[in-house]
Amino acid sequence: MITLPFVARELPNMITLPSIVIDFLSPTPSWVSSFLILLVLLVVLHTSRSASSTPGPTPIPLIGNLIEVMRNFDDFPNWTYRTALRYGGRTWKFSAPFVGTFVMVTDPTQLEFVLGKTGFDDFVKGEELNWKSFPVFGAGVFTTDGSYHRKQRKTISRVFTSHNFRDVFAPVFVSGARRLNKVLKPIAETDDRVDMQLLFHRLTADTFTEIGCSRQLNSLQSANPEKDWTDALDVAQRLVIHRMKNPLWWFNETFFGGAKLMKDSVKQVDDFIYSVIDERRKENDSGADVVAKDDLLARFMRYQDDETGEKLTDRELRDWIVNIFVAGRDTTATVLSWTVFNLSQNPAYLTKIYQELAIHLPRDRNAPITHAILSKLVYTHACFVETLRLRPALAVDLKSCFRDTVLPDGTRVHKGDWLMWSPYAMGRLESNWGADALEFKPERWLVETVDAQGIKSVTVKQESPYKFPAFNAGARVCPGQNVGLLQGKTTLALLLRDYEIDVLNDPPVEYLETITHVMKYGLWVKLNKRKDNRRDSGVSMDM
Numbered sequence: 001m002i003t004l005p006f007v008a009r010e011l012p013n014m015i016t017l018p019s020i021v022i023d024f025l026s027p028t029p030s031w032v033s034s035f036l037i038l039l040v041l042l043v044v045l046h047t048s049r050s051a052s053s054t055p056g057p058t059p060i061p062l063i064g065n066l067i068e069v070m071r072n073f074d075d076f077p078n079w080t081y082r083t084a085l086r087y088g089g090r091t092w093k094f095s096a097p098f099v100g101t102f103v104m105v106t107d108p109t110q111l112e113f114v115l116g117k118t119g120f121d122d123f124v125k126g127e128e129l130n131w132k133s134f135p136v137f138g139a140g141v142f143t144t145d146g147s148y149h150r151k152q153r154k155t156i157s158r159v160f161t162s163h164n165f166r167d168v169f170a171p172v173f174v175s176g177a178r179r180l181n182k183v184l185k186p187i188a189e190t191d192d193r194v195d196m197q198l199l200f201h202r203l204t205a206d207t208f209t210e211i212g213c214s215r216q217l218n219s220l221q222s223a224n225p226e227k228d229w230t231d232a233l234d235v236a237q238r239l240v241i242h243r244m245k246n247p248l249w250w251f252n253e254t255f256f257g258g259a260k261l262m263k264d265s266v267k268q269v270d271d272f273i274y275s276v277i278d279e280r281r282k283e284n285d286s287g288a289d290v291v292a293k294d295d296l297l298a299r300f301m302r303y304q305d306d307e308t309g310e311k312l313t314d315r316e317l318r319d320w321i322v323n324i325f326v327a328g329r330d331t332t333a334t335v336l337s338w339t340v341f342n343l344s345q346n347p348a349y350l351t352k353i354y355q356e357l358a359i360h361l362p363r364d365r366n367a368p369i370t371h372a373i374l375s376k377l378v379y380t381h382a383c384f385v386e387t388l389r390l391r392p393a394l395a396v397d398l399k400s401c402f403r404d405t406v407l408p409d410g411t412r413v414h415k416g417d418w419l420m421w422s423p424y425a426m427g428r429l430e431s432n433w434g435a436d437a438l439e440f441k442p443e444r445w446l447v448e449t450v451d452a453q454g455i456k457s458v459t460v461k462q463e464s465p466y467k468f469p470a471f472n473a474g475a476r477v478c479p480g481q482n483v484g485l486l487q488g489k490t491t492l493a494l495l496l497r498d499y500e501i502d503v504l505n506d507p508p509v510e511y512l513e514t515i516t517h518v519m520k521y522g523l524w525v526k527l528n529k530r531k532d533n534r535r536d537s538g539v540s541m542d543m
């Protein structure tokens, strides 16, 4: 054994290598030997880390689990499920070069540590996510940490009052669902097929533009040019995902036009949002009563920093609006699509929804449908959350580890590692949901309660968010979950009241993993007008 002088200088504890290695290295230029030694050290480091007691797919020196990850790239949520099964729901690890080590959690107790109070400061969104997504999300609520994130959450949460649920959200969602049904009417009268996923996305784009900035996008009814900004947002979001998932993303952006596509898409988004902000500022200056518009933009414009008294700049307003738009639009539309699909595979549950609608929705199709009525649609609600369990809108989520820490099960997580959790896998594990975990079974959400007067009622169970993290959990739990649920059940209720939906499975229904768990080829269906099941005569409902 001989000692390498330069290594000894770098590392006082003296690292020694077998002479055979040195003999091999000595005739080579010093940078080559330095590089090779670095590689050897990396292998040693890598092997010592992977030799930890945390299970996981066997890594290959230097490339970690890259091959396995690449092989399962397009089926990532299922891979997380299969691997979690292999390790019996225990925490496991995998790694990939240039991306890092991922610690995967599927057990509610570990997730509570990570997302709850104890680990909140140890696990953050982090700088990498922040800068990679900056062109699209800017310094928005999704990608920031610390006090800036808290002030956004506080302002956003103030919009979700019971008054707004009753007087703003419910009417917007009911009128959106009615518009959707109107668009479907001529389609149902012919043999035409339609992609419901596309229409759900347009519907939620319309409703969240209305809630966000009181603009009528009308993308459901027409090829409105303003709709293009939402398409551009989709493209930009996909590029962000590419940045997060593919270590060679910069290659694509630099040499294959990705950078231009990102720039053009972001510009289209910005043009729309800045024009809305500009218009609102002019309305403000002209003395128009913007306060009466209790939309998110109005609230954000009224926001003043507690300490400095400063208001938000146009750029900040733009970021806040984009984030909330993405949060509300894609998630709800995705879950709606999967709910329709799940119900088509389980007609018995569809029949139960029909019964519930027959009892609670007004007989007159044009009569108002209030928030109070919608609150009674417990079974429809349960179908929506059961879909979320099996098809969470964010199938996999992650945070960056800010400092070395140890999970309750003893797993060591190092600073810079990624802490990942898979709501998709967690929703399917028997250890979390019992032997029938893979079955679509809305009943698992229903609980019977008895009030002080002895009156029985059925409600939807509140599961622990650490067992059911479809809306995240802890201090970053989704503040809009009840808004999403309300729009989900409203749309579903009115759609199923009026139409029988025949899912064609052609093209097949498969998922595509982008930010949300969307369907790769859409959800193609054939529609028929439904008969009103309260009338024995079987007379078709008026449209």
Ligand code: HEM
Residues within 6 Å of the ligand: 141, 142, 153, 156, 323, 324, 327, 328, 329, 331, 332, 335, 388, 393, 394, 397, 398, 469, 470, 471, 472, 475, 476, 477, 478, 479, 480, 481, 483, 484, 485, 488
């Ligand atoms: C079914 C519908 C919805 C689902 C499944 C859902 C799910 C989620 C999830 C999983 C997160 C955490 C994402 C992360 O890790 O950063 C999240 C965050 C968030 N959601 Fe939702 N969401 C839904 C609807 C909505 C709606 C309708 C709004 C607003 C109107 C909204 C607003 C937000 C916001 C602002 C955040 C960021 C919270 C933070 O980081 O502090 N969501 N949502």
